Amino acid sequence: MGMSVSVSRFLAIAGVVFGLAPALAQAQGTTISGQVTGTGGEPVAGASVSIPTLRVGGFTDDAGRYTFVAPASATGTTVTLMARRLGFLPSSAPISIAGSPISQNFSLSPSATQLTGVVVTALGITRERSQLGTAVQQISSSDLNTTHDMNVLNQLSGKVSGVVMNQSGTQGGSTNIVIRGQNSITGSNQPLFIVDGVPISNKNHGSESFGGGLDINADGGLGKDYGSAIDDINPEDVATVTVLKGPNAAALYGSRAANGVILITTKKGSNTTGRVQTQLTSSLTWDKPSILPDYQNEYGQGAGGEFYFLNGKGGGVNDGLDQSFGPRLDGRSTGCTFVPGTHTDPPESPFSPHVYDNTVPCAQFNAPNGAPWIAHPDNVSSFFNTGKTLANTLAFSGGTDKAQARLSVGSQQVDGIIPNNTFRKFNGLLSGSLNVNDRLTASADMQYINNDNHNRAGTGYNSGILEQFVWFGRQVDMNALRSSMGDGSGNLSNWNYNFHNNPFWLQYLNPGEDVRDRVTGNVSARYHIADWLDATARSGTDLYRWQINQDFGQGNLLYANPSYAGAYTQFSEYSNANTSDLLLTANKRAGSHLQFNATFGGSRRFERYNNDQQSTPGITVPGIYNASNAGITPTLTSFVSKRQVNSVYGAVATTLNDWWTVEVTGRNDWSSTLPSANNSYFYPSVNTSIVLSDAVPFLKSGVLSYAKLRGSLAQVGADADPYQLQTVYLGQPTKFGSRPQVTLDNSQKDPNLKPEETKSGEVGLELGFLDGRASLDMSYYAKSTRNQIVNLTVSPASGFQSQVANLGRIDNKGFEALLDVTPIRTAGGFQWNTTFNYSQNKSKVVSLAPGIDTYVIYSDWYQNLEARVGQPYGVIYGYTYLRDGAGNLLLHNGLPQLGDQAVIGSVQPKWVGGWNNDFRFGPAQLSFLFDFHKGGKIFSVTNMWGDYTGIFKNSLVGRQVDWNNPGLVVKGTDDANCGTDPKCAAGTPNVTRVTAEQYWESLYYNAEQYTYDDSFVKLRNLRFGIDLPSVFASKLHASSVNIALIGNNLWTSTKVPNIDPEFSYGTGNAQGFEFATIPNTKSIGLNLRIVP
Template sequence: MRKHKLFFLFIFVFATAIIQAQIRVSGIVSDQNNDPLIGVTVKVIDTNVGTITDLNGKYTIAVPAGKNSLEFSYTGFTTLRMPVNNQAYINVTLKESIKQLEEVMVIGYGAMKKRDITGAISSISAQTIEEKTPISIYDALQGQSSGVQIVTGSGAPGEGSEIRIRGVSTFDEGASPLFVVDGVPLDNVDNINPNDIESIEVLKDAASAAIYGSRSANGVILVTTKKGERTRPRVDVRYLRSYSTLSRSMPRANGDERRYYDDIRKQYLVGGDYLINIVDSLAYITNQDLDIVNLLFRPATRDQVDFSVSGASETFNYYMSTAYLNEKGIIVNSDFDRITSRINTEYKPSKSLTVGSKVQFAYSSKNGIDEDGVLNSLLVKPAYLAILNPDGTYIPNISARRNPLAVAMTDVNKAQTYRASMYEYVDWKLSEKLKLNSSIQMNYYQERYQRRRSSTQLSTEEAGTPNSGSRDRTLINYEITNENYATYTDTWGDYHDVTAMLGNSINFWGVERLNMLGMNMTSDIIYTLNAASSFDARNTSTNMSRSAMLSYFGRLTYGYKGKYLANFNMRYDGSSRFGKDNRWGAFPSGSVGWRFSDEKFMRFSRQVLSDGKLRASLGVTGNQRIGDYDAWQLYSPNFIYEGISGIAASNLADRNLGWESTTQYNGGVDLVLFKNRVRISIDYYKKLTDQLLAKVELPKESGFQTTRRNVGAMTNEGIEGSIDFDIIHKTDLKWTVNLNVANNKTIITRVADDIPFYRGMHDAIYVQPNARLGEFYGYQYQGIFAFDESNAFTPDGQRLTPVFSNGVFQNSYYLGSQPYSGVVEQKKAANGDILKGGDVDLADTDGNWIIDLNDKKVIGCAQPFLYGGFSTNLTYKNLTLSMMFYYSLGGQIYNYALARQNSFEFDGVTPTPYAIENMWTKPGDDAIYPVPKKSEHNRLAPSDFFLEDASYIKLKSARISYRIPGSKLEKVFLKGVNVYVYGNNLLTFTNYSGYDPEFRGGGDALTLGIDQNSYPRKREFGFGLNVNF
């Protein structure tokens, strides 16, 4: 009994000690307006003890013995730490966070608080980039900013993309925005490692971009790379491994289907009875049934290793990284290797002086394929024809049928690039108000491209003749820029904030080119030009060009109480690329903002409206991305007449050539709701581009084919918006969602001499004044004539039905359900021949019963109605799921690849199984496709039959990651480990029949939406490991 009393006494004393050791702290957390904050995370520092505030902003937490600090954190507000000091009741007021309204954004020649921005700017963080596991900046940007389209030309490894910000603002040159990476202007960012990026800012309106003047007509994208943080030295190692496959397969006719097609085609080519293509069991070459797709396409891999070291002290910070990427293509003999290295350093020898350096080097090697030769040969090659001999050697091309595997494996298409950039700068703080900045930027780029056609690809008629060729091309670009500017910042009283900036810039560009074409190669093993027996003089040349630009720029910003805001920019550029009288261009812009949420009359809304701002801007930007000497008379030594070389004029001078300018209006509203849980931004804009720079055709008697002129005008008008939700924000569970959407309409308002012109394959795109960009111009498909007599219409265009009895035409017709005895009209081809059974029935829009060019009309448009992205991020404790969708709704695609395959205009092409099954073979067939023979009118001419809906929704990326916290890794000297699995291009919801509705189209800004059968996109699955030391 005594033992039991002692035991209970011990328990009582121990429990009392524990209770006394713990301190229960309660309180209320509110904002600066004394409104309670719901869901604020309250934690005891250096413990796992935590709670959140209730609906009234109240909290209660037990603080263990030996702990004396609480941490209060909430989305949109500054994290606050408070000492306990034996207090039982602690009330806390949180201030708006730097990461939200006070976030500092890079704006070009400076930075500005997000709450003071009056232009249209969007920002993408390093965390968002990492969640997408991108290969390039283009992958990182897609779907993250409203009004930004990423247009990919090909799915080949290392293939670049193009970016469109608020539509297209030019005809030919410079449709992509200007990239500025750590102060260095770049036109190409293929070799930038996404893991080095700290943030990306997209300057969309003129008020934001005009500070870059003549290079900003298509917007500006500012890329800031990482720097060291004030911690102990940090080492990050990342490894990624992925596996890729063809995202979508196309139906392909087997050997028997192709033989059937050949037999029908021969019947109509030769005439007579149905011809049977007998299979010779001993004929190895023509007795196959190959799945050539499986021979050409393969599972592919991607390996990526990143290593970085960073750190900082009071006077010095550094970030150094090296990365290696190896990406295999899903088509054999295609791959991409990239090595990047970066060193960012900053030194402060005194409080007033900062010296910095940012240096980057990149090397890449791309082995490509001849996409036209491989993919279009795949359409041509019958499945019954062998591509390999029994000994494994390639079978030569048979007539026009190229061997796609031989093209892929023996062609050489190799591009090697070297890039080095350097940004050296000095910041000198003369006083608390005045700061000087001086920098020198150097950028060097070299590319060597080698192309060879092997003799293996010669046809059987050419076998044994050494007429293969090899091309060797070298391009060198370099740029040197010096910029100097001063920034003055002052505050008058408590209400007036003024910032003024004034500076100048000097740019110098140089380009050198070497191009050589060797013919009659003596060896397939040696593809360098020393194996060439001869050279093509017209395609062998060297040249160089130089250009320069001198600029002056300035900015003035003013804010009153943080409520009334104004921003004015001016840039004055002089370019050597234009004529003497047009070298200088002025590019002004201005914007104003009103923070209406701070007005007294809006106090009633503070429970809902955390921040509200109206914005308006107007400005002018320019474009000078043309040839260095387009305005000058040029002479070329490549003129050859009767075997004698000489010098002749090669370019017609135009001293009136001047700036392409874009005037842009923008109005927007920014809203922050429910204590920063919902953030909305909406913008309306209109861009008026004038004096468009484009090449125009000249009369033959001029002696020149084209010249560059200021010839046209166009407008872009649209509305865009984004919304961010912090749906759940608890200690262990967080869920955020982002949605952005944009609508843009591009109208061409003027062309050269007001004369419409065509672009694209078979003139599919019609460019005319007061019409939409990307309009398809072609015929209207109305079916296939079942009989010769089916080509019958009333004079007013109504279709007649022929009457048959026992298969014999009764020389009579029905109009609907009634007999018809009037005049019968018949459609004719352009050569006057009457169209017969099996021919395509096209609409006779001009009513003259002749199907010719006059019957073509606008049949569709490539421009989408809506496009944008949707992303979600769900975190439970240390487990995170992130997904990003991209969509494009509306618009059409001209499926030229399918038109070429199923038009039956080419003897060697293999149609799809569906076309073979539904082609017209005999009178009376209710067919979808015509008789398999060449027609009197070109079936390849664009028609709405091959026009398809371009709408799609894609699950672009998904990632599941688990973070092992540093507290569990201290024994192995690690700060953190993150493991993840991910997928890219996982799902596509679309009605389009081609490989992928997401592609660039033709070769310039005008030829949108034409699918020419480029390298397909891949579907990728992978895993990764990030380790922090």
């Protein structure tokens, strides 16, 4: 009901505003409009059309149309109108501004170069790319949204140099994105997101660990990835995405710029002479798990080659162990129970088969007596559904030369691969602009988003669904679990009653729902003071409410108290951030040789955040999940924080002879989360660019057509989270009699805290070849972050567990390259464009606190993810094999032993890249993108348990033996003669045989064995589309109709066994540890786009 009312209100408001838009035009000035097309007449979306000397312009919509207003002060002048689009050669036309509307169309010729044109930069200011001294990459809507993944961040995978991304398999889950390496040890390393000039939250609740209790605020709360807030953006509403790579390009954002910035500009309305144009985009895809483990199907549940009975809830069926080292799956229908007196439980001699009673029918879980003892090879894959995603966006746009508006309504309906998991999203975006008079232009945007996700599956080791699939007996029939989740007496039915929940019971009788309602918007007004001076005032808001409810049925092994009828947790989060800016922008030429660009302004950002949570592990009456039914007093928590940052900033750029630009920027922030003595901090930067091909004309040739050198220096930083200055008392859920109880916070705060500080330098070279047929953009950068704000572990004798402090330094340096080429372009209309990007980043933890050489970022399964001095950020520190002096395994009784803990490797990739190809011939288009990830390490608990339990095919080694020569001989040195010699010089080669079960169980906790090289290649996107004949399009009153076959994540090549090497546990820093992740999906489907 709440969603339908909110949606109805949004549509009602949008209808009124959209309907009135044409009537609001009462302005002077000169409206300039037209259409930009390719050489074949097809519309070119996302093209920039501008008058550089007046600093006014706009972008084309999906129909290639643009509109903007030139100030009245320009009346009577002749100016140059420029049209540019990445992948096309620029075009220009002289126009005379006389006060009446001007219509000017452009036809752009294809080009590979991305080195010229207008791009959106910091504070939303458009700049000539040739004048930029920093690394900026812009992706247009047509290049971004090729296969219509509804997560806008996923669309960036493999397309932007310097960016490392990891996707989540959870439906509506989060995407981890890092630009040019991690800067902060414990703080956020995610970039700042700006949508239409408004900073928006990318808050994430998700599993950073392999479990999690009832506290959703805790790492890994409920073991679920609840997604991140940036996922709310509808990719169909995006006009451009601009990536400001690191501090140098983002310095004007000050304390939020250290991790880079992603600027998202949404689509706007255009001049359609009062007509309303309608555009429809619709896609339908079918989804399957991309990678599932490779299971063995020769041996069933049990131990030592025998059945293992336990007279528990299962009434004596084979429920004593959940490993699959039992008897061979030989199809027997009798002989599954021992002859009395012929066995011990558990069997003491695994190499001596016991005597079975062949007169008694086999009785396995939920199967009739005499059911054959056989494998069910698809018992895991058959759990997953074929998912389905239906996404539709309907957009209306139009206007006159005085006012323009655009309204889009989008919906996404997902039936996930996990049974009973559904996801629904509604997007509504309304934008409009009005030329109030010849000097004043006003604009506004409002967006409403509703996300509703039912029954997300948990990940990690939390008695959830995915955990079972590394224990699942190979004889278990998944259809039996599906058809019977309980018996007539209310007892749960499962393949093992003692350790696991029925996966279908978890999804159908443990209901969960998370709903996020969000409103973002901004209003702005620009006043044209003079031909060279504008003033802009804008204010924006980002507001959302997030409600997460999770219920647990009676008998849930992890979350519900067995003495009660179930459990629940309820979590509510509210966030509101308001940002206001006032800017003065100047653009002045002094003669024909000098051009000055300047921006001065100030801003105020105020954030309010609060959450409330209640949970109990025990309710009284089944099925009623609220406080009135609590059998155990609920735990209640509440948190409120506020933050305010006031800022002033400025940037001055001077361009000489249109080929040498020098820009100086500065920003000062005052943060409320820092002490008064340290809350004011200044962030300067300087950058320069020299267009060498213009400065030294003889450099140009038939091969080299463009050359630019750039360089920059910057200093930015990050403030602290709220409540880091003073140690406070925390309220407790229980009372002492009638009085409330409080405890001292276990973290000691620092009243002298300083902001984190990042200094960065960068140089770059941009080259164009063959008159636009090829371009190369290269960057080298180095940056250093000091005064890290961390919670440092301290001695319990201090009365605290941790202490907030400034410490440490992390350095990053790297190289990036972006190559664009058009190898083939024929007069017959065939063209091939190819793009390759490459990024390499090397990080190093230079120092921590005095006397401390390591900081544990995350720990689980006796292994750590650490920031260790002298090592890259994020090394896996865990147990290794015990070896002799020659490096051979040192064995005890024939089995490997755990050695010392050591650094096993870094989770950071050696390099990442992407190769994108686009083929066009007449009405047909074919595009595909390969995503490369070389190096880096991951620790896979899935593989560790899959071998330990004997269900992975790898665990068959050593089982196919006869009783006279059982097991396997592990290659290594026998420690029998070692004595006290740690290098075991007197050791002899091992000859002791062990069983496969003994061998694989001995590798438990061995991080060296289960840490893998995370290299992979993915076919990330594939699209084959065709423009339908114009005769058909005209019947729909459209300029073009395109239908396409689309695919995502269709193929993966990796040496990592049994899992997808790409995974994400939220957006935090606990990356590189994998366990029971929901598999990423591969999808294939159809897309329809109708453009007016």
